[in-house]
């Protein structure tokens with residue numbers, strides 16, 4: 001008996017659902033109208049649904065990857081966000097759209113963008129929705145709110161005082177952002193002389209004003225927060241997500257776990273800034289700062305894990321999603337849990353029930369990699385098939401049988 005036609009059936013020897021079903025052997029996913037209509041044993045799925053089947057021998061199907069912190073401005077001159085570039089905004093839109101397509105081909109079907117020059121993320125999100133360009137699902141913050149001369153001021157709205165900060169947040173809420181991003185401390189990628197990741201930037205009062213207007217609009221607030229005081233201030237202001245959390249203490253971690261505040265540590269970008277400074281053409285001044293914080297960041301992420309803080313994978317321009325997943329495993333996190341941080345964990349942080357797992361009713365974001373990524377995470381670097389919201393976006397040669 002058939003339940004009906006499927007637009008497509010994907011089958012493989014292994015399916016990692018990142019959901020309750022875990023690992024399914026000899027499995028299949030039926031896709032209908034861009035949504036997962038069935039997932040289970042291949043024999044059951046093909047008995048229930050008729051449709052064109054893409055068989056992937058010796059592959060594993062898994063949910064599309066979610067990058068929870070990526071600005072989609074590449075790694076070159078556009079990525080530095082120093083505010084020294086004078087290109088037309090339209091140029092940034094093209095750079096952004098191109099970066100999105102590249103991410104999609106690598107299996108990243110959702111990108112959370114925590115701050116974007118000229119709120120270009122919102123324009124590209126609309127262009128993707130209208131079919132003008134391809135790209136991952138975007139979870140957008142528009143322009144970040146930062147103090148005058150603050151971290152990321154090249155792409156952000158500079159605001160001083162609670163009223164100005166609330167106004168800046170409202171301007172982005174009016175444009176339709178999914179969350180608001182603010183800068184609670186200096187960063188590792190310093191943008192002015194004297195900037196330091198341990199320096200607090202927006203005050204508790206300023207951030208509280210942003211949280212108040214965002215909460216009223218039903219949107220969470222994420223804080224770039226590196227130093228101890230910046231993290232403390234962010235938590236006191238009531239933000240929902242800490243980005244980086246380099247100097248996060250066990251006390252912060254316990255508070256976050258108890259209050260549902262989540263973390264995107266962006267480990268691989270800090271490693272890349274420290275170890276690949278020249279290769280990536282980054283400002284030399286970033287290198288000693290990144291080198292100094294690596295052991296601190298390691299201890300703080302361990303504290304977050306010990307406390308049970310929810311976390312997700314984010315690459316922040318210079319990191320890499322597979323490097324991030326693999327770095328998670330150096331903390332004793334299992335391969336399955338590390339992949340889950342880059343799938344279901346990303347959906348949790350984006351507060352969405354549309355993606356992140358292979359479950360009936362979710363958008364059909366499905367990727368295939370050779371072999372078994374749970375046994376060898378390097379397999380995630382060789383994405384053979386990408387289906388995003390039911391559309392085949394990438395199919396490597398020789399995959400279809």
Ligand SMILES: [Zn+2]
Nearest residue numbers: 069071114316
């Ligand atoms: Zn960032």
